[in-house]
Amino acid sequence: MTSILTAERIKLTSTRSPLWCAILMVVTALGLTALFGLLANFAFRTYTTNATHGHVDAEPPYLHNDAAVLGIMGAPPIFPGFGYILVMIVAALAVTSEYRFGTIKATFLATPNRALVLTAKAAVVALGAAVLSALLAFVSLGILLAIVDHEPARDLGLGHDLRVFYGVPIFVALVVFLSVAVGTLLRQSAGAISLLIVWPLLLEPIVQAFGTWGRRVEVFMPFENALRFLGLADRNLPWHWNQWWCLVYFAAFVAIVWAAAMYVVRRRDA
Template identity: 60%
Template sequence: MGVLAAERIKLTSTRSPWWCTALFVVATLGIAVLFSLVLKLGVEQFNQDIAEGKQPATTNPYPDNAIAGLGITGVADGFPGFGYILVMILAALAVTSEYRFGTIKATFLALPNRASVLFAKAGLIGVVAALLSAVLTFVSFFIFKALIGNDAGRFLSLSDGDNKVFYAVPVFVVLVVFLSVGVGALIRQSAGALSLLIVWPVLVEPIVGAFGETGRNIKVFLPFQNAGRFIGTADNTLPWHWGAWGGLLYFAAVVALIFGAAIYLVNQRDA
């Protein structure tokens, strides 16, 4: 409990966590507003074409699955994935900032069990981020339903469609927190850790899929693609070897491997 209290004080007494949290909220809700307005324009254009006797560009402007649409607008996606990237930045800085300012030495002197320090950091940030993401996912849904208009909004219901996104996003957020803390402990430098965490899901994994059939076969084994498989944002046309829950287990195994390597090296290296 003392370790958790210390990590809570570190988390709430510095500016970067507050800035990351504020940007996380603004980005998530902003994407929900943007996506709902774009869809609303599509519905209005469809109705206008019908009224004028024109051939509509689409035969069905209404969302077939409200929750699938929310998966695009929620915390797991956008810009792309801008929301969860901010969570990864916050989690990585919780480790690398201590190495930068040398406070990690005092932390390890006070608590020689270094593994418990990493678990406390990741656990505290993970729980807070998961709760916040769950709230924002629900708020995004209601924003989506309110702004899309009564015509299309009648098709949206919390009881219809695949509700998995409401628990899949918080689970994913917890895992990326442990991943980010592990990467931060391995690299120990903010620039290097943040570069890797941002470039890998945003640039590296999407580029792999551009290399024809070989790239598509490799892409199904990449960690963030499997996380997207679980959430419902991945490309379903890829040659997947397992389903959504298999994707979650695969991503969790990668996170466990990196976090375990971080614990091992932290115990082996000097602070």
């Protein structure tokens, strides 16, 4: 297993696309975090100005710890899901690129246990992406604490809810396994990446357009459950379980797709 992990690490680090995606993720996440902090200041000052004239909203716009991960996830609605979409692209390409250039045949000849190969491939990408996302979450928190004024930032800090800081790495690791599974099933980079982008950014949000029926169906959407675990989903939806069960639901969805990919990869030719 150690040699397989080493081989997959070399494959990942010897190509440029993972490096460029990581750089783009860092720049985008930290840039969006800074922008979000500036917008939070503007919103709070606008609220204060309106309050002095007697136009008071329901409550002032205080920031919480979940704001620190909006840059990583992609600050809705500016770039919805931009951060984790990059992770899914890298994970899918880790499989589909081998199918495209035919190197997967040599890989499977060297290690006949195909499920072990794909598990090692997903584990390497998941570990790197999870560590990067965890670091970005804490750096994003530091940027917000440095930019946002004291009053709107009173609920920011390590003394408050820390779920978002370990929740994002868990979510990122799960989407890596999902992306590797989808790439294994489809084998084509364009098809796998298109599906991984369209599903969370178009198919699931479009369900909201169907009124009450759509809201009832939306709570069963896998990515919507993952976002609720992170505290970024619509809290007014008719949820049937708590946030931790939302994580279990999303993990079960990933496990089903992963099991299907492992079954298919054993049954067909490389």
